[in-house]
Amino acid sequence: MTEEKNTTEKTEIKQKELEAAEKTEEHEDPGQLLLSAGETNDYEDKLRLYDKALNLDPLHFDAWLQKGFVLDRLGRSQEALECYNKALEIEPEHLGIKCLKGFAYSNLKEHEKAIECYDEVLKVNSDDIFSLYQKGLVLENLGRYGEAMEAYDRALEVDPTDALIREKRLRLLGLIYKKGTLIDSPDSDFN
Incomplete structure (x- = not known):
């Protein structure tokens, strides 16, 4: 009986931890995640934070822009172009993105x-x-x-x-x- 009680308590604790983590994630701000990404030098961490921001707000222009820039720096220019195109869907007249697309195409030898x-x-x-x-x-x-x-x-x-x-x-x-x-x-x- 005690063993069953311990298992139930452990399950309840795990459930509460998961709920707390979900609440924290729900209250995260995409802008704050981008600031955190700017503070790290690890490109994979940056990408993880940009993805997290985009999960919270799929129309966050700066997240698409910065994710594209990092992908291009990593030699993943085709993926960068996809991010730039998403950013242009949000702000179609943004000249900076058009320049970055040119740079990515150049990296791809196009x-x-x-x-x-x-x-x-x-x-x-x-x-x-x-x-x-x-x-x-x-x-x-x-x-x-x-x-x-x-x-x-x-x-x-x-x-x-x-x-x-x-x-x-x-x-x-x-x-x-x-x-x-x-x-x-x-x-x-x-x-």
Whole structure:
């Protein structure tokens, strides 16, 4: 009889612990979970906290954005794109997400899609330094040096003090001079 009573008491204690845990979870705030995610350097912990926030509020824009960013940093760019698309469903005109999508496409070597994302941002804000710079990088990777130079030049018109862009532009000028062409082609070494 005592053994049965102990088992019943243990079951009741476990049940109360589960109920308390559920109540705590119900009262958690997605914003607080995002703050906690910002305090950890462990990407898996961040993802766990973002998922928890999204379980509480599936329309939490910042949770989708930050989860996408972390996934992209982990090399999971396809999953990042899915998060960015969810964020765009919530805020369709958000230019930052469109830039991040371009970055994710670039990581996936889908360069034309990356350029489309940057161009979409530049249609709305032609002075967006990040989009101009990233577009220049993608165009350079594609061997479209003239277009890359135009993107870097435009970025420097917006901010002539940006040392990184000036450095990239000078490096590209050296490459163009060495190859003797604005286009990277198989026969460019013969010019």
